[in-house]
Amino acid sequence: MLPTIKWEGELIKILDQRKLPSKKEWYTCRGYRDVINAIEKMVIRGAPAIGVAAAMGLALGASSIRTRSFPAFSTRFTLLAEKMRLARPTAVNLQWAVERMLRLVDRSAGRSVEEIKQALRNESEVILAQDIDINKNIGRHGLTVVPENSTILTHCNAGSLATAGYGTALGVIRAAHAARKNIRVFADETRPWLQGLRLTTFELMEDGIPVTVIADNAAGSLMRQGEIDLVITGADRIAANGDVANKIGTYQVALMARIHRIPFYVAAPLSTIDPATPDGEAIPVENRPPEEITRIGRAALAPPGVNALNPAFDITPAKYVTAIITEAGIILPPFKKNIKDTMRSRPRFSS
């Protein structure tokens, strides 16, 4: 699998997910503004990958701050960080990565600016590497919920391309495949951005995991026919009470899973859990440009001037979530208590 994002000397290269799978193009970031643009325009997407990109973007931004004074550096770095925070509102991993980089600077008052720049670069590389480890642990824990010979429905892309590598929901699927559980996957195509049609199929086909893409409209009907044994999705933010923000359509899938008595799992790193967000109501949901709906693959298919509403995420109430699969283990209901206990016993890498 190609890396999602990488350092190349003083440049950051991002695999342009707008072009996949038909073209494998690298989007080159020469400064932090390019990284913000890449996040806003969805050159890179997926909560964990956005977190990694933000950390790398801040390290890149720091390298171009021309001062030897720590206070001046700190002020200007904080300004960069505040701009980075605004790139996309819903995925909390972006905030998490920004805070982790800010805290590194806060702790570095005695060091030279050059040392701090190097430390930020190192930290971004650690975050990149840790994300892959985290995903492998998610896969390892998630393995236990996947029965032999089962068919798994996934929504959007929570794969290698949504992370630094391996994936969260697709990490569990990869682990189950590696353990020879004889699984197969239905991928919701995931309108409007078609992450399922374009990215999840691409990843799973590269790994030889049997995958069939369906219109989002077909998921309920397949559940009714007994064709789906479990659902696994990723998450963009999980509130303290277990409410889950994820790609638009996830809520519907979770509702339908409940009605058809199919388990609905969310696979995500602890960095996606935000103890400061009490519940789903407090999660900001981004509305993206209507053109993502009205234009597909450059073709304008809708009547000119049509109104379109394009919320990018929705909120799945905790009561529809069977369990949350994290690198620290599987969190079961009651989520409010069990999330708190998990976060307490496993401090985040940043603290």
Added chain:
Amino acid sequence: MLPTIKWEGELIKILDQRKLPSKKEWYTCRGYRDVINAIEKMVIRGAPAIGVAAAMGLALGASSIRTRSFPAFSTRFTLLAEKMRLARPTAVNLQWAVERMLRLVDRSAGRSVEEIKQALRNESEVILAQDIDINKNIGRHGLTVVPENSTILTHCNAGSLATAGYGTALGVIRAAHAARKNIRVFADETRPWLQGLRLTTFELMEDGIPVTVIADNAAGSLMRQGEIDLVITGADRIAANGDVANKIGTYQVALMARIHRIPFYVAAPLSTIDPATPDGEAIPVENRPPEEITRIGRAALAPPGVNALNPAFDITPAKYVTAIITEAGIILPPFKKNIKDTMRSRPRFSS
């Protein structure tokens, strides 16, 4: 509004719905095979429109049968009819129209072949004209279920373009708009064929009815936010027990409507109700080419060779249907009894 289908001398002209709304092209049928092709390839679609097209196609086919012998004519016409039946499996209106034309021939044993050909042509024109009247009556009855200032969700296109004119679900919406009920409409874009994005928006914008298109994935989230007051869809076949076959995704919408306590109405002519189909399990559901999912607007967006499953319809169990709006009035549960009573008191035009 442009007509969906029309006679032009000895030709049938069909507005090509594959090209709408960007191009308004007429597809010309010189023989019944062209009409079968138009139905199969979805040049024309929507259960009532398919019924009208089948009747017109059979009249066209009859005109080219070269014989003066009634038995020879009847045999060859029956052969055409059997081919027409196979054009698409789910919408029962196709079967209904074919049977209506066959019965006309059966009743015509004493007449000359030329007279019968003319009678078939006339019958197809009657079916065309009646369909518009039926839809206006559906609109008139449906009006009573639409509250003032309400927001209506519709799925697929059950409009003028799905019928001879005016529409079923959109007929109710047109009637409510004409009655100044101050309604607005959310249109599910309806993947894979995008009937909502391309056709429903087009029709409603032409009529000045406020419409906003959404990804199918957003319907549940909007319901949860209280943005939708009622749902109205069309149907491709309604079984004797009230189970409804309609465009893929309808089942999900109906489930979500139930969970959010939103009424879910089906608007359809009596010709869509099939007393010979006991329940939804007995309705054949067509699987259409995977390319409808993997290629959008000519662009191949999925990885080459990807598996795709493309069921065109799904079954909504009667228990999720609030009421069926027909030209003979509103049918409430219990559907099995009330459908039977309605069909008995209002014989079909064909009988």
